[in-house]
Amino acid sequence: MTDSDQMGTWDKSAEMLVHQDEPYNAEAPPGALESRITPVDTFYARNHAPIPRIDSASWRLRVDGLVDRPLELSMDDLRRLPERTVVATLQCAGNRRADLVEIRDIPGQVPWGPGAISTAKWSGASLADVLAEAGVRPEAAHIAFIGADVSQRATPPQPFGGSLPLAxxxxxxxxxxxAMNDQALPAAHGAPLRVIVPGWIGARSVKWLQRISAQSEPTDNYYQTEYSILPPEADPTAAGPGVGITLGPVGIHCAILRPGRNAHLASGPTEVSGFAFAGDDRTVARVDVSTDRGRTWTRADLDPPEHLWTWQHWRTTLTLPPGEAVLVARAWDSTAAVQAESPATVWNPRGYANNAAAHLRVTCHP
Structure with a gap:
């Protein structure tokens, strides 16, 4: 039913910043992060196994567990449900891990820059409608998902999965x-069907979906607990369930897109711009930028949230003197949460959830 192909067939732009060919892991190029909607060919890709090819005609979605009416649904069955659309930003939990690696090495993990994040218009059926068809029982508290991609990192190897609280x-x-950006969902992004969980880490938006199960407890899938924050002293190869904090909603953070990393600029007025993302059902309330390592701050102009579940772009013009400068950007969300001052504060041995303020070194010439 499935096979894998080489990364060159996935119709991705040559501008993608590729970290691994197999499994294919690539972040969006900086220019793609400046648009409200990310083109499909520059949308970031995070995979733990080869990308499967699935025959949508023979594919079926199984819905089982603590339900009154177990289901086996074809794509035609799903398309009979009301079609719904949401514009949502997805972000890998390891986004901006490279900043943490500069503090202390994180072996065995992809050294993502700020581009493991993208935004698309998603269309499909509401998960709630499917659960209503199945009749979730009162004792169910979690909904688990299983994809078709089989990861060798788990022992023994197992399909990628995750779960959400029922609420x-x-x-x-x-x-x-x-569908993605008004076109059929590509194989590289989970065709024929994937979960989209706005506001939560991308790992919960399981691709190549095969099974949905209603459960009383969270899934025991390897990737449910692998995506967790461990204490700094923990050994990630030996940490068992319950040691870390399982990740769900994305924390407030931002990135500087312009100027580029280690840029050489003319001194004087310089436009500084980037994006910020609050996660969950929060919005970005403010972005501040500093040219003197946080002694003084300038409030940036911030785009209003066009959609609840998406990033927001910001920009400001700063006067930079000749010499080296370190730009710092920090964001606040609608609950008044603010980013941590330094990546050292949030370092963890898996390199997840870096929501420290963004730092960018530039050199200005007279």
Whole structure:
């Protein structure tokens, strides 16, 4: 039913910043991060196994567990449900890991820059509608997902999976998506069907979906607990379930896109711009930028949230003197949470959830 192909067939732009060919892991190029909607060919890709090819005609989605009516659904069955659309930003939990690696090495993990994040328009059926068809029983508290991609990192190897609390899974924004930016969902992004969980780490938006199960407890899938924050002293190869904090909603953070990293600029007025993302159902309330390592701050102009579940772009013009400068950007969300001052504060041995302020070194010439 499935096979894998080489990364060159996935219709991705040559501008993608590729970290691994197999499994294919690549971040969006900086220019793609400046648009409200990311083109499909520059949308970031995070995979733990070869990308499967699935025959959508013979594919079926199984819905089981603590339900009154177990289901086996074809794509035609799903398309009979009301089609819903959500514009949402997805972000890998390891986004901006490279900043943490500069503090202390994190072996065995992809050294993502700021581009493991992208935004698309997703269309499909509401997960809540599918769960209503199945009739979730009162004792169910979590909804688990299994994809078709089999990872060798788990022992023994197992398909990628994850779960959500029932309250989030039943929310209107959570989709079973078959379309991306008004075109059929590509194989590289989970065709024929994937979960879209706005506001949560990308690992919960399981691709190549095969099974949905209602459960009383979270899934025991390897990747449910692998995506967790461990204490700095923990050994990630030996940490068992319960040692870390399992990740869900994305924390407030931002990135500087212009000027580029280690840029050489003319001194004087310089436009500084980037994006910020609050995660969950929060919005970005403010972005501040500093040219003197945080002694003084300038408030940036911030785009209003066009959609609840997406990033927001910001920009400001700063006067930079000749010499080296370190630009720092920090964001605040609608709950008044603010980014940590330094990546050292949030370092962890898996390199997840870096929501420290963004730092960028530039050199200005007279």
């Amino acid at each position: 989030k899974a039943s929310s209107s924004e959570v989709l079973l998506a078959w």
